[in-house]
Amino acid sequence: MIRLRTGVPLIEIERSGVVESVHTGHLIVLAPDGSVRFSAGEPAQPVFARSSLKPLQAVGMLRAGVDFSAMELTLAASSHSGSPQHQQLIADELRAAGLTEDDLECPPDLPLGVAERRAHLMAGLAESRLAMNCSGKHAGMLLACLRNGWPVSGYLSPAHPLQQLLAGTVGELTGEPIAATGVDGCGAPLFATSLVGLARAFSLLATGGAELRRLAEALRAHPDLLAGAGRAATRLMQAVPGLIAKDGAEGVFAAALPDGGAVAVKIDDGATRAAELALVIGLRQLGVSGPALDELGTAPVLGGGRPVGLIRPVHG
């Protein structure tokens, strides 16, 4: 059995001068030439990179011949916030292909974005497959099946030809054999890779040839579709020219710059609040700076609604 070995303290929560919580994890930073610029913990061990794999899987969908628009391609790689715009675009994509929301086969869920979830509930809406953050990926997978005459029913099985293609793509881009195959939260196959391999794949995405450039250009044009308003991935991509950044569940985050410098993070305990800050640590190692990194590099700890401490890097 693959069992995560815990890493080193990366992020701490300080309240009133007391460090009350600590997040440990793993971080790899690759220089543009592929050499290791910074490493913490054990980034060579296999982890489930969860939704940080989606851009790699989207490359596989392109290889399957799907004629995506740039927006559809971005949504195929997204963990979208479930805004009305996100949902409408995917609904339109399904309808144009003669598919319905139930074909998605992802579980009904509320929107991932905090504000989007709130608006959804206040509008009297319930969980739906369309609102689920992976619905764009599932729509893209379905288009790949239709394009190749593969059965739509059962398309989430690891043995399905689409999933075989996506697994091969993930293995090729990470440059390593897939260590394990599991089931992601949305029901799709999930592949265990090392953070080093994940960073290498993101470096390729950000610098690669024609097929990869198409994806990179789509993501860079639509950072609001890859995540959502206010989310770290979207904010960083809007602030750092050419950056590609993708979050994943259970504390994973990966990013790469157009020069090929790349970062991958896994927080041992799965906390998003720590993964976002650890990604910023990695980006700073690549020489990135500016107001967005300053804003996302720490977060306030509140007491009675007022700042009384910080979530921050352990050696910050």
Place this chain on the structure above:
Amino acid sequence: MIRLRTGVPLIEIERSGVVESVHTGHLIVLAPDGSVRFSAGEPAQPVFARSSLKPLQAVGMLRAGVDFSAMELTLAASSHSGSPQHQQLIADELRAAGLTEDDLECPPDLPLGVAERRAHLMAGLAESRLAMNCSGKHAGMLLACLRNGWPVSGYLSPAHPLQQLLAGTVGELTGEPIAATGVDGCGAPLFATSLVGLARAFSLLATGGAELRRLAEALRAHPDLLAGAGRAATRLMQAVPGLIAKDGAEGVFAAALPDGGAVAVKIDDGATRAAELALVIGLRQLGVSGPALDELGTAPVLGGGRPVGLIRPVHG
């Protein structure tokens, strides 16, 4: 500066046969005679026990002479889920004392309970001080001020006579000096204590003399007011005769049995999902068993809406 030293792996998240995340932390289990039955990590170091301190603070409010009903006393010790019932009881308590919701001074918030928050939003309601999970504690503090002629304005200052009384009570019940004073999420003073001291205090609450018995009996009569429907503290108290259990933010949980056996937990990263399971580990060390512990001792990990793994004790 007090800086949490990380503990040992306690809880792991297994998905499709891969342990993808791990929570480390600290656990102390005291036998009824006060001896250490089980220890993991470093439970002697000071931590902010957050809302797990509320029952101790409620003892201080009793010492201040507040003539609580059993329900009001339970709410004073609660992190309630923000149900309409919780809110109504506290609103009634304030009105009877000639106070208003704004006197609470806790920050406006949405209900803590997932279902309660959803119902609140679907009813078109926004953040309010009454809905905030600490509103019962703040109401109790205000009653203590009125009872003693202390100023209501500024009652959250650590220098206020009420807060001095509560600090003294926490120090006495834990049997150790307070290591640091900070600001809790609700704006009230927060005291750093060791998990050993916290467990010792809970043991006293569950076995102690008249003043402590009044609190224990109130909590045991109203576990639904101490937390809320479906929450771990409420479910455990409803299932285990005489148990007192209180959760806290940032991965803290404490509990005690009527015989004086006691448990206290701190998860390094602050995760509630891990604190609940770690508390069950501790209760099992005290010989507690049954369906509720089986249900709360693990949690399913979902893939496509179906169980594909478990959140479970590391050595489970």
